[in-house]
Amino acid sequence: MNDVDWKDFQIGGENGVFSITSSTSEIDKNKLNQKPGKIPYVTRSELNNGIDLFITKDQDEKYQINKGNVITIGLDTQTVFYQSINFYTGQNIQILEHKKMTKNIACFLIPLLKEQMEKFNWGGNGATLKRLKNTRIMLPVNNLGEIDFEHMENTGRKMYKESHEYLSEYILQKHNRLAEELQNLDILTLEDRDWLPFSLDDLFPKLQRGKRLTIANQVAGHTPYISSTALNNGVDSFIGNKNNVRTSAQDITIANSGSVGNAFYHPYNYVASDHVHSLNNDKYNKHHYLFIVTLLNRLQDKYHFNYEINEHRLKNDKLMLPVNDEGNLDLDFMENYMKQMELRQLGKIKGYLV
Missing domain, CATH: 3.90.220.20 (DNA methylase specificity domains)
Known part of the structure; x- marks a missing residue:
């Protein structure tokens, strides 16, 4: 231009x-x-x-x-x-x-x-x-x-076309890779497994509250700052603070106040405020976390402004989760179930874009 x-x-x-x-x-x-x-x-x-x-x-x-x-x-x-x-x-x-x-x-x-x-x-x-x-x-x-409305029309059309082509190619490749990976797997349903209760203390060896950081002390940057908002995956702002903050990555946060009980999965490095707890288990991948976070969000009905989450209450909370024949948490089922769900959603998006 x-x-x-x-x-x-x-x-x-x-x-x-x-x-x-x-x-x-x-x-x-x-x-x-x-x-x-x-x-x-x-x-x-x-x-x-x-x-x-x-x-x-x-x-x-x-x-x-x-x-x-x-x-x-x-x-x-x-x-x-x-x-x-x-x-x-x-x-x-x-x-x-x-x-x-x-x-x-x-x-x-x-x-x-x-x-x-x-x-x-x-x-x-x-x-x-x-x-x-x-x-x-x-x-x-x-x-x-x-x-020059004609210039704006032509440039806007080009911008839209380039974005559409990029997104279409990305979705198509992601869909095809996942479809190939799952092609020999039977369709899974939640009724395929028995379910048992697990305490969050057993599910997450690393469970800790974030650290207070006032707005006045926040430095502008590129690291997501997770707080108790129910919007934008819990991201309140982006900061550059390196010292006296509590960082985490590749795990779940749950709001302990404000929008109490709202839980999100974060596939990136972030800074946790004191309004959230981070829940981490090195054995879990993206799909395990996404399976669990859906159930974790149901705790919103239990907690509210006058009954907020603390570490003791959180550790003793229980989730019903699928188990294998030995009665252990069935991580393979959880992963494949979420992959099949992702594939279905990618298929819908692909049908719209392509």
Whole structure:
């Protein structure tokens, strides 16, 4: 894009490029008719294109559905997504639209919008609709000095095509390798094995709480910092602290407060906060951990804000797990069961992409 001229434009407002308005629906989740449907309910979440769930049109008539082919912006969370079809939203969602908007142009614009929104914070320079409208953005222009929508369309299409091809090839190779590995294995079901209770103390020889690290003492970096959030695999931020922190890798964390009971598998090095416990067993691989973490998450029903997890309670908790003919934990079954489940999911994704 070095051979393209660029010019700064005001994003919104009277002299702005785009129309930016508040959502016409803004439904609190507790006021939703949550009957499953096909209409996206978009929130300020950073996950799943901002979509929390899919609902029907059977909502209070005072909430008007938003038209698709627009970009949604969560100001306070700095989330920016393209919505191709009509949708409802939660609160504090802004709608950015333009008559020439397409999926490919949105693909081009979203990284530029995110970059500009990084200046917003929770302090005196917090995110507001007025500040967003007055923000300026660099866009490509043609020989007449006008916004070059054709260039954005072509570049966005190329970006999407390259990403799609890369992802398709990755999924295809992963699916084929796993299919070849499992080709001689019978389909496994959970009824194929007997199940017995195992204490977490027996399952995890290494079970320890993370270490407190205040926000003021956190240094920006690239290592995931795991805390008690129920989102983003428990990753609260990325830090660079090396001293006076508790690190772990290739294991499970479970939140002992906050979103108590939420458990995640981490196939990477991380720093554990004091709001989580790390559960580790050198004998387990990725598939063993994924099998166990699903059952571990059921402890959320047992614990709550007034009955938090501590090490004593955690060690004495028990999980029902499959056993072999000798009554021992059947690690082979757990691994192969999860591999077959992964293969089924990869097959669905492959069918969508290819």
